[in-house]
Every structure is written in structure tokens, then in C-alpha cells.
Amino acid sequence: MSIYAVMSTNGRKRDKPIRAGEIMIRLAKTREFPQWDRLMRKHHKLGFKRFAGRGLRYIVEYQGHWVALSGWQTSSLKLAPRDQWIGWQRGQQWQRLHAIANNTRFAMLYEAGGFPNLGSHVLKVICQRISDDWEEAYGHGLVLVETFVNEKQHQGTMYHAAGWQALGETAGYSRKSGEYTEAHDEVKRILVKSVRRDARRILCQVEDLPLRYQKRGKVSGHSIKALESLYADLSQMRDFRRAQGRKHTLACSFAILILAQLSKFNGCLAAAQFAAALSQDELKAVGGWYNKNTGLYEPPSKSTLHRVIQYTDPEQLQEVLQRYDRECIDHLAAVAGDGKRIRGANRNGESYYETVTLVEHGTGAPKASVSYHRKGEELEATRKLLTQTDICGRLVTLDALHTTHETVGLILDGNAHYMLTLKDNSSLQLDKAKSMRWSSHKVRHYSEDLDKAHGRLEQRHIAVLEVDNPKCFDFTGVRQVFRIERDREVLKEPGSASTETVFGITSVPSEKADAAQLLARNRGHWTVEANHHIRDKTFAEDDGLTRTNNGPVNRAMCNNIALALIIRDNRFDSVPQALRHFNLHRKEAITAIVSAP
Template identity: 30%
Template sequence: MTDFPTAPPQSWRMAPRPIANETEVLKRVTVRLLLEHERPEFDRLLTEKHYLHDWVLTGQSLRYVAELDGHWVALIAFSAASLHLKAREQWIAWSPRQRARRLPFVVNNSRFLVLPERQRYPNLASRVLGLCLRRLSGDWQERWLHPVLVVESFVDESQYRGTCYRACGFAAVGATRGFARASRDFYLPHGQPKQLYLRELRPGARKLLRQARWPAALVALEAKATGPCPFRAPGLASLLDRLGALSDARRGHGLRHRQRFVLACAAVSTLMGACGYRAFENTCKKFTQRQLRALGCQREADDGRYYPPSDTTFQRVLKGVDAAAFAALVGSWLVEQEVGALVQLAVDGKVLRGSGRRDGKPLQLLSAVTHHLRLTLDQIPIAEKSNEIPALKPLLQKVNPPPGVLITADALHCQQESARFITQELGGDYLFGLKGSQSGILDQTQRLLAQQAFSP
């Protein structure tokens, strides 16, 4: 690894010998991570020569230098992605919940400075950017313990054309609205919209970010890298209003947190992937002051700030609440937050682990789950000495999906009464599995499919 140049103020300058062939020059360009003792010079050059005149990066970050024959020719830095970008969210097509959990897998090319004159080496910028992109995910994994799937960058098209980004496979997806983040919860207009460029670092990364089920290798990384709360403050306030209908079993003075605040925190934490009281507490620590206030947190008298509940508070409150009523309220609230959540529903039965009835058999539940986000909207217990078939109708009546909904279920529900209820009473459609155990229906279906004679 090349040592820091002996003359720091001149370290960015090119070797004085003339170079006739740009292709041969670019082959000698290398990229490496910045060394800690090189930070002052790196920051000084960004402050003096980058058009933003600012070296400060946000969140997790990596800094690189590009060298030619031991001399710095470019500086490039990557940092945490922007919290909210309308064009990016439309390009990925992920939900607010998915964005909150997977935003750390998107990084921002926040600074890029080519030191020699661009006219001298017109392809230097794309060469440096390409070399960085090849190693970025691996370096990020080593430093921050998770890979990078997508890279974003902003280009001020009043000064630059974004040619090097296009050359490296970036796509221009839309202009920003011209706002800059002034504090954790507020943005101010600056009147300079920029073009947003996005690029996948691995094939299918965009599809991976929006798909419901992740590969096992990424699930654990997703849980560790979970980002901020996905819901805006107004949506959290509406959840608080609903939970106020539940009675509080706790008694006595000096209660630090109201029950509805604790329940709202538990609900949102669960949607962010938390499982367990300690996980609830750790997840809620990521909420902003505005979000905690919207969830109903009471301000501390000592310092005027809002603080999340502890794990023991979650335990006390959740043990005393009506679980069925709590689930119903959260389910109805989710429908309002996720537009189109009821367009496709899956009905599925599960055995509740660790449960037991008087006959020794475990409790079985039939649940209605959204396809895209796998959110459980409601569930009912299956009666003893029964199965899922008669429970389908009361479950869907509780959910009350809109006309046109598609209900999917396994082969057990391939019954005439279930199909009639979905199509005639709910006004929806069904997609049932069909197995060889129902030989008569299976034979008839195969014959009709071969003839293409069934009604659409």
C-alpha cells in the first residue's frame, strides 16, 4: 500500500512527465481506502476544491483515494443513504417498512473530487468510480458488517452532466425537490434541485430490496442493520388514538409511561422486526424525538426530552393487555398505512408453539396475511376437534376486505362453500391449491385446462 506523499499540500498533483496515451495512464490508476493519518489532508482538499466546500459525512462511511504513480488524482467518499427520496422509493418500489429495515444496504456517493483538470484526462472520473464500485460492497462488509446492494448519488446538473455516472451504469431516476436536511426532523429549501442517480451493485438488487422473503444469509444482517422507524409522525399519532380504547390494568401513582404509548412502541417495533422485550427497547431507541412525542411519550421534567420504555415496562404492560383486541386495533391501523394492503391476502393456518389445550394438543390459529409485506391483519383460533375449513368464513368477515380482493389458500380450502363465500359474498377472487387427494376435482381441472374451456 502506497505511503502518504511526502509533500501533503502538493500530494494531489500529477507527475510532471508528459503522458500522451490516456488509456495507458488509466491502467496505472489504483484505488485504496484512506489511511487514518491521511484524514486531515483529505478533508482539507474537499473543503478547498469540492464545490460543496464541506468534508462532513453522515452516518457510516468509507473514504477512498485514487493514485497514479503514488500521487493522488481523485478523492471519493461513501456514506449513509438519504432517509427519504421519492424517486428512489419509486425506483425500488419498496414499502415504508421495507425501507426502514433495508435502507442501510443503500449507500450514498456523497463526495467525488477529481484533482487534475478534467480536460486532461476526460475518462479518469469513470475509471476511478468503476474501481471503487468493484470493491465497495466487500469493504463495507468488512467495516460495517453488511454488504451494499445499491449506490445513490446526487448531481448538480447546473455544474456537471453526470457523464461518469452514466458510464458506470447509473440511471438518472428523477430530480430532488431542492430541500436540505436542517436537523434530525426538519428540512429547509435551498432552491437547487439535483438529479438522483442510482445503480445496483449486484444483479437483481432492486428486486431483492422489495421482495417479502430474503435469503437466509441476509436475514440476520437485515436484523442487525435495521434503520429508522418507517412511519411518519402523523401516522403514529393515529395509532395512539386507537390504542387509547384499551383499558390499563396497572394501578397506582408514578407511572412513567402511559399504556397506549408502550403498546404503540411495541407494535411499531414488531413491524420493524423486533422480537422480545429487550429488542423492543433497543429498537425504540432509534426513534426520533418527534416520533416518540407522536406515539404519546411524556416529556421528562429534568431535561425536557422523550425516552422510550424499558424492557421491563414492555413486559408488565403486554402481560396485562387483551391480546386479541390489541391485534385487531393494530391490524386495522396497518390497513390505513399500507395502501393496497388488502388487494391480495393469504389465509394460512399455524400451530402456536408452546401452547397446549386440555386435550394436550397445541392451539391452532388461522391467520389473514398480506402478500407483499407478510403483515398479519387478523387471526382466530381453530375450534377443538375441527380444522381450518369452517374458520375461513369468520376470519374473512372480521378482516372485511374490499371487493376485488384475491384470497389465496392451500388445498385444504379448495371447497365449494369457501369459493362461493369469497366470490358471492365478498365479491373477490380465489386462488386455491389442488392436490391429488381430491382426485375428482383434479381430473376435471386438468381436462378443462387442456381444453381451455373454463370461464375466465
Template identity: 25%
Template sequence: MTFRSVFEILQSSHKSQKVEIAVALTIRKVEGRDEIKRFKALEGEYHYMGETHSGGDTMRLVIEEGGEWTALMVWGSACYHLKARDEYVGWPASLRVERLKLVVSNRRFTILKRPGERKNLASQCLGLATRELPGLWIREFGYRPLLAETFCDIERAAGTCYKAANWTPLGVTKGFTRTNRQECDFYVPNDRPKTLWVRPLDRDALRLLNSRELPEDCRRGAMGDADGVMPLNVGARESLYEALRHVKDHRDRNRSFPIGGILSIVVMAMMSGANSVKAISRFAKRLTMAQRRELCMPHAKSAAGVVAKHEYRVPGYVTLYDFLKGLDLDDFGRKLSAWMAAEDGTLPRQLALDGKFVKDVMGVVSVVNAETGAPVAVAVASNKEGEGDKCELAVGRRLLRESDLTNALVSSDALHCQQETARAVACANGENLMQIKANQPGLLRNAKAVVSARHPVDSKKNESAGTDVSRLG
């Protein structure tokens, strides 16, 4: 066989084969009355649940391939309360209400192709949507969402496409639907449990959702009304009041506000993110009348001095400032730490040791849950550095020695990078993660020598291990 005949055979074989050209998927917002009408008709025809009706900020997206409509998506407001999601984010109740708009829900996902006609279409659409959605959302509504959520009916699909698109399953729902019908309970059973999936829309989404200051492009979405939203349930509020009413009361007069109630307000305000007396005062003013009564707040009075039976007042800024300035913080810290230990039962896996000083009102050293920011032990300190039992170093060591740190990693800044502090953590069965700065040159030099002596980890193995960890998480 000559070279020419071989070439002709290969050429004819190539011509007989079907050549497939990949066309990139594109995504855009549905525009105009005609497109919306077409969108709704196709959704009603192809999706087993029919056309969606979503309130709040809602966006209809169409995914095209070569100009042809390939898939439809409806994104809207997140579910009001999902225990698994809120635990995943690490939200207290008040922060959830304020920032819930930063979570968007994929309400409908409709594929317009026959099953098997286009391989990997669903996962590719999901990947494209999560990449482009933040930009589309901020142009439409003025803020950038940070987390996406959706549900998958376990009776119809296993959620393989979500797994392939790097979504994380958070378990199966209990099968309830929220309703506004007056003749029904707030949540009614629907007998259709679903798998909850989430996907961060920013690599730092979980930290940002819990941070004190949001990025500028997210702030407009954190405008939820948190009035009357408490960070603790009824049982925890009752036990907190009972624990704090035994704190030493330094007031000689003006005890119209009970110490258990006023301290409960302070603690719950701090759990909700308050870091100043003004913020605590604002939290107190947002309490409902029923919540004020629960905390034994005094009745309000009219200008004529008449008692209003169903109205209760809360302490203002001046009252809170004077109260906290004279408070026995040592006794308060002991009572609060004992309550935290009784409520939590066990300490979280990752803790942080830090001190916060608010002008001349108070200074507090705390061991906090590094993932949620919730304190698990607190004590008073008079100054950040220096000798004596009231400086941050000494108070921090005492907190660590008095805590059970089994299976806990305690991180701290360079101030606490001391042998005695490390020994306190070790004696409490914990592990240390300390920051080293150049003001300890010998220690920094030794640490660098230890790191440089270790063999680098193979990048491919490291990536593989990272994948396995993310699946376990």
C-alpha cells in the first residue's frame, strides 16, 4: 500500500465522522414582557412543579447555547429559617435576620433538553450561574449576595449535578412549608423532604457573613429588620436571667431595672454583635413589649405619671454606661462563664483568646468560638499590658487554666505568645496556634528554621487531600 492510498483512506474516514463543535454557554437576565411570557410557559411545561411564584428580589435567568434557550433559572429570596444553613454560616438569630438577603435561593432550575441529549449540561449551567450571579444581582438590586442555596427532591433526583458543580449538601429538611394563610399554622407539613445544598459565591463568604463590617457592595443587602429578634431561645433566656440575677449589685439606689434583666440585655446585645454602649442601648430599644416583660423591665409611665399596664421601658445610654462602669466585672465574668459552660456542655474545636477594651468603661478578655464569634468564657482586665493580676496576659492565662480545652485549638495574637500561656493551654489538654512577630527575634528565627527543615508537600497530593477534606466537611 502506497503512502497516497493510506492518506486517501484516512481522509475519507475523517469525512465520514460527525464533527461536534462545542459552543459556549451564556447566561443573561430575561427582559421584556414577551420573554417573560415565554419563560413562564416553558417553565410550566418542562418543570414538574410548574411555574414559580417568588416574592422579594427575584431574577429570571436564561442560559443559551448558540442563541438557543437551553435552561431556565429563577433566583429569589432565601428561606427565612433553616437550622442546618444557619449552623453552617454560624449565624445568631439577629444577624440572620439582618443579613438574610445576602443569601439567594435557586427556586427553579429547568433543563429544556431531553435527558442524555447534552452531557454535563446541568452542572455546567450551575457553574456558570454561580460565577455570573453576583455581578447580575448587584446590577439589578444594588448589592452582592454571598451564598446560594437550593433544594433537591430526594424522591426524584440524587443531586449529582450539584455535587459536580461543587455545592455542599447540608442534610435533609423535615418536610415543612411556610404559609401565610390565617387558618393554618405558620409552618405546615408537605410530606416532601428535600436535600439542602449551599454554594458560597465568594471564597471568603462565611467570614464576611459574620464580620462586623461588610464590604461596600454587600451593605445594601444587610438591611433586614431585626427588631425583637433574640440571639437565644426562651429556655436559654430564662436560664441566663436566673444566672445573672445573682451577680453582685453595686447600686445604692435607682434599682428600677433588675440586675438580671439589665445584664441579660447586655449579654444578648453583645451576642448580636454590639461592641459599644450605644449599640447595647439600640438593642434594648428594639425589644418588643413581651420581651421587656419577660426580662422584668419596669412599667412605663405617661407624662402625667400614669402607669401604662402594657408598656415597659428599657435602660437608656446613660443608665447603661453608669451601670457598667461600676459593675463588679469579676463576679459578672464568673457567673456568665458558669452559665455558658452549663448551656454549651462542651467547648468548640477552634477557640480564640483576645482582649477588648471599650474606653474607660470596661475591659474584657474572652475565649471565643473562632467560627461564630460567640464567647465561651470571659473575665475582666484593667489594662492590655503590664504586671499584675488584672492585665490581659494574666487574666487570659487564668481563663485558659480554668477551661477544659480537650480537642480544642486555641489561637492568639503576638501579645499572648509567651511560654506560660502556651503551658496553660497544654495543661488544659488543648493545642496552641500563636502569632510570632519580629519583637521576639530568637523565637521567630527558630520557628523559621523548623519550617525550612521540613520537606515541602507535593502540590498534587496536597490538592487531592484538600478535595477529600472538602467532601468530608
């Protein structure tokens, strides 16, 4: 095959045949992505920001020069002409969309007429290789490709020349707030090309897709009822819905919501899209509804997930978290408690939403959580949490707000120890701590090594004094008093050196915790802040659109359960690393939920 290009020699134009072998079509390398993106923005009428989901960037070269670019991404969710042409059912559609790719961008980098026939040749070659390229990049092949042609801009001649088939037109709606609801006059023609001759048959067959075209993470069925697992705990929840018309159980719905969080699909709409992509075996494993008429397991819809998370009693999920913690998470010596406001749920004057969570020191694994809905109820909610949770033998660390007689009594009644900070809300005890003989030879000292991180230098020192007469403090069970000094300096701010001094009390005797251990426990309390940061930034809890009824609290509970599951796995250095892993290996996430630990 020859492609004719109009070349210029000494100012005179002539036709010079270019053999197809002289044209190189290859995938862009990672370091070439910025240049590819920049050129696509410059030469394509629609510009370019990023791919929606997965994508491949192709480069067309002639004599070492880039002459064309082609971009392919995941397929469109709904296209009525395409879906009717394929003939698949709705359940099959959501499970098999991954086997279709969309040619979202094609840009020529030369003047019109420079390389006649190049576009159709490039499309033909890419369609021959894209299934292999997609499989190498994402673990599964493709059976069909699609594209849109706006006939106000071009007629799509190169697609027709490459053998693409026109199916119809789009409905003329653009995306708004996650759904296609805004009408416009840019109707586009839909074109498709089969990568395999039997693409339509494969996409609508009753059997699962051939192994090559299945997403990673396909699992075989599990016997759910026989397992004592997180799923078994979810199955004990009482369903608030009437039995009539109910398809998916609460256990199935919340298992899918948690699985979606583990794959970074945040929110009910994203979770529904995630569920739609599950294979038949995966839906069976999480207890999906079996449709006897079609012989297929069907995923829950967005409205089902939204209703479940809105109206389920949060205390049921709190019980699930506590049972899962008791059965699955290794008990450490200390837990930290603190409250977190769900800011995204209070943007439009809705009710006040906040949770109090107990997390393990060091690991950050959530142990238990409760919610409240009015300002100033954190104290009461924390006391409720302490009475509901097995804290026997543990050290409980709380901030100064909770340095009260009632909280101390609840901790001691639970056969646990406390470590509390003294501030102005307990001014008499703070004055007593300050007036103690810190220059005495009985004082034990310990200093951490100088720490350089986050753009600052920090060093912490602790002085500990054993209390000979516990009655000198009003709080029951005080055995040691400590003073912590934090020296801090911001590296890029000369003169920013500062020292902060904090006093506190603990019921732990000196034979069980020396100065170094107390300083470590004090620092370990900030693990609860790390829990809040992960929920905010990684799970996007504050950005959630579920803002009414029990939705915000239940979403926070699901985040805590997902975090507990990740931490128990004990293979990952960070939560984002775990989410990337579970996104690629869905089988392991499902197994972690439905299998016994």
C-alpha cells in the first residue's frame, strides 16, 4: 500500500509516494505524555484535558517526525443506537462495557492535503493492534471500538474509508452533575468498528466473556452463608424496607459500597457504576439478586444504594465495625479517640453531622465509632462510645476536652487506663501539675531524636513524676504526671523557633510505662487525626453529595470499615497504595469481605 503525500522541493509541489512501511504507529511513552497532551490541545478543535478513565495515546511518525496523534479511552456508558445494535441486556451492558474503547481524539499535525489517506490507514492499523495494547496496559482485550462524528465540523470520511459502520445519532445531551441531563444542539453520528468479527455475539452471549476479555479480579463463587466474615456481620443487620419488591439485601448493598470505596469509587453513583462492572461470579459472591427470567445476577442501582445508605440505622453499622474489630483486628495496647465533623453534610443548612471514632495507636485501624447531630455533644457521644466498646486492658488517650471526672470514671470502670491532657477546662489540676517539683531528682527525663520532616525541625522532651499520693489530684487513679516540651522551627522561616509546653496525667503506673513509652503514647494519639485525614482526602468524605438523613454518618461508617479492612491486610505502606492494588485486583477485595479471616 502507498500513501501519497504532497511534498515541497525548491518551491515546487510534486506528488511523492510514501510506502506504508515508512509510517510508524506506536504508543506514546510516559515521558512523552506532556508533549502529546500539549499538541492535542493545540491541534484538535475540542482541545484535550485528560482521558475519562483508562486511555491509550498513539503517535504516528514519518521519518522521525510526529505527523498525527490518536487518543482512545473507555467507552460511553449509554448509547441507545449502539446498545440496540449489540442487542445486550442491561445487566450484560454494565458488565461488558470495559471491552469497548472510544476513539475520543484524532489530530493531524500537518496542513490539509499533506498526507492523503493517512487517517484511514492509521485507523486500520490501530484497530488491528489496540486489543493487544489494551490487554498489556489494563489486563483485558477489546472486541469493539466506537467514535463520534460531528458533521458540522467534518464528515468522518477516514472512518468510513477504514470500514467503520454508522449506527445512528446521539440524543444531544451533555454531562451535568454526573449525568447527561443538559440539552444542546451538537448531535453527533455514532460509528463503530468490530475488533473481532463476532463482537456482537460475544457481547450479548449468556455465557461469560472469553477469558482474554474479562476484567482482572474475576472470582469463583463463595459459599457466603458458611463463612464468619465481614459479610456475615453485614448479614445480621435488620432491613428497614418492606419485603415486597425487595431485591438486594442490605449486606449486598453495603458490601458493594465498601468494595467501591476500596477501588476509589466514591459516592452512590460511582458505586452503582462499579457494581455494574462486576462479573456474574463476583455478583454471586457478594449476594447479588438473581433474575430467574434472564438467568443473570443483577447489580443494585444507584437509587437502591442511595436509599440504603440514607435510611439504614447507623447504630447497625457501628455494631458491624465493633464486631469486625473484635474478630479481625489485632489488639494493641492503646486507642485514641476524637470527634470529626462531616463538613460536606452541612453546606446547605442541613442537620449537624459528626462522628467520634476510637482508633488503634500506630496502625490507625478504626475500632468503634458513634455519631451525633448537635453541637456540643462530643463529650456525651464519647462517653457512649466508651460504654459500648470493649476497652479492657487498654490505654485510652483523649484530648483536653474529655478531662472530666465522668469520662475518667467510665474508663476505669472498663478496666482500662487513661492518658489525658490538662488545659484551662481543668485549671485547678493544671495549676497543681505546674507547681510540682520538676527539678527533683525523682523526675525521669527522655528526649526524642531531632526530627526533620514537613519543612520543619521538631524535638520533643518529656519529664515524668510519679504521684505518691493520688488524692492530691481530684481525678481518680492518677499515678503519673508528665510535662512535654515541643521545640519546633520552620526551616524557611528565620526566627520561627518556638517551644510549647503541655501537662498531662495518666493512670498507668511507672512499672508499666516509663518516660519514653509515655512520650510515644502521647505522639501516638495523633493517629486519630491521620484517620480523619484519610477519610477526608483519600475517601473524599467531606466532598460527598449524600448530605441528609443518615447518609453522611453511614458513609463515614463505610469508610471506617474499608479502612479497617485495609489495615488488617498488613501488606501496604499506605492507604492509596492499597486502593490502587484493590482496583487492579478486585478478587482480593471481595475475598477479604466474604471470606473468614
